[in-house]
Amino acid sequence: MDQRRPLIAGNWKMNGLVADGVALAEALVERSRRHPGLPPDAAAEVPPDVPAALPCDVLVCPPFTLVDRVLQTVSGTKIAVGGQDCHAEASGARTGDVSAEMLKDLGCRYVIVGHSERRADHGEDDRTVRLKAEAALRAGLIAIVCVGETEAERDAGQTEAVVARQIAGSVPAAATPETVVVAYEPVWAIGTGKTATPAEAQAVHARIRAELNALLGSDAAARMRILYGGSVKPGNAAELLGQPDIDGALVGGASLKAEDFWGIVGAAK
Numbered sequence: 001m002d003q004r005r006p007l008i009a010g011n012w013k014m015n016g017l018v019a020d021g022v023a024l025a026e027a028l029v030e031r032s033r034r035h036p037g038l039p040p041d042a043a044a045e046v047p048p049d050v051p052a053a054l055p056c057d058v059l060v061c062p063p064f065t066l067v068d069r070v071l072q073t074v075s076g077t078k079i080a081v082g083g084q085d086c087h088a089e090a091s092g093a094r095t096g097d098v099s100a101e102m103l104k105d106l107g108c109r110y111v112i113v114g115h116s117e118r119r120a121d122h123g124e125d126d127r128t129v130r131l132k133a134e135a136a137l138r139a140g141l142i143a144i145v146c147v148g149e150t151e152a153e154r155d156a157g158q159t160e161a162v163v164a165r166q167i168a169g170s171v172p173a174a175a176t177p178e179t180v181v182v183a184y185e186p187v188w189a190i191g192t193g194k195t196a197t198p199a200e201a202q203a204v205h206a207r208i209r210a211e212l213n214a215l216l217g218s219d220a221a222a223r224m225r226i227l228y229g230g231s232v233k234p235g236n237a238a239e240l241l242g243q244p245d246i247d248g249a250l251v252g253g254a255s256l257k258a259e260d261f262w263g264i265v266g267a268a269k
């Protein structure tokens with residue numbers, strides 16, 4: 001097995017009523033049952049009780065309202081389910097919030113923390129993100145810790161400094177490659193159709209790995225997965241995923257279409 005098995009994670013954001021979420025999950029299950037490399041016809045399917053080997057880890061993060069239904073739909077497959085956020089505390093007077101323990105209790109395996117939309121819309125700073133990531137670890141979830149610079153920071157030449165600061169402030173000291181995944185998502189590339197070039201993304205990923213090295217040591221840094229996110233599509237996925245320090249993708253818009261999301265899964269080898 002490779003040192004870092006790729007992870008393709010779909011972030012559905014605030015999209016989908018129950019019927020939409022179940023239909024999308026069913027379409028992914030159907031694709032997950034095909035033998036990779038064989039044509040998409042019935043003969044190429046494996047029996048439902050024998051999950052096909054996937055080329056990478058596959059994760060979907062639906063809105064909270066859909067988590068339970070999607071978990072039921074993907075049950076028995078290799079598709080994992082995660083939350084898009086969690087509170088730092090396990091329980092209490094936190095109206096509207098959901099804890100990592102609650103996600104774990106449902107059957108989630110991952111939770112995204114520190115997505116730029118949470119940082120911008122809910123004022124989450126690095127410390128808040130770190131506390132949420134620590135909550136994920138406490139609950140037995142894998143935390144996907146998101147970092148990324150804004151367009152203004154990029155234009156000011158601050159990309160690497162911003163991302164290094166976010167990593168130092170957001171990644172728990174107890175993080176291991178088994179419990180934490182980092183996602184580099186340049187804010188200017190999210191939902192805009194603009195993507196960092198593979199070389200640009202690789203340079204930032206290498207800087208992130210250096211920062212992880214300083215924080216967690218060389219073994220953890222070498223084995224920790226760093227995903228790229230920002231307008232990843234089937235058409236650009238292979239080149240991005242081919243970079244030495246890009247270990248998967250966090251996918252927003254393209255994760256809402258089974259065909260596109262599975263095209264990205266297929267690009268991860």
Ligand code: PEP
Nearest residue numbers: 190191229230231252253
């Ligand atoms: C995201 O929000 O995590 C994301 C990467 O979105 P998109 O793929 O739509 O740019």
